[in-house]
Amino acid sequence: MPKIKYDSSGEEVEVENGTELRDVCQKQSWDVPFGCEDGVCGTCIVKINSGEENLTPMEEKEKTTLEAMGLNDGKHRLACQCKVSGGDISFETN
Numbered sequence: 001m002p003k004i005k006y007d008s009s010g011e012e013v014e015v016e017n018g019t020e021l022r023d024v025c026q027k028q029s030w031d032v033p034f035g036c037e038d039g040v041c042g043t044c045i046v047k048i049n050s051g052e053e054n055l056t057p058m059e060e061k062e063k064t065t066l067e068a069m070g071l072n073d074g075k076h077r078l079a080c081q082c083k084v085s086g087g088d089i090s091f092e093t094n
Helices: 021-028 060-068
Strands: 003-004 011-014 047-049 076-078 089-093
Touching: 003 021, 011 021, 060 076
Parallel strands: 003 089
Antiparallel strands: 003 011, 047 076, 047 089
């Protein structure tokens, strides 16, 4: 099972493939703020430190939001828009 590590606290949890990053953050009470949860507000931006290839590909809405914030660099994602798909990731709040 893939592991998600929240580098801001050092906590790590195993998850099923296809698990939404948002759901993990909320279940673990990690300090990731959420607003609209629809990929538009940008409140839940996180920096992926490793394993970005283990997240689902970005859809257009997420790309547009990150571009508007100057963070479409391949290292930042919206936690409400990505799922774990294959392996471990580590991330921190932006």
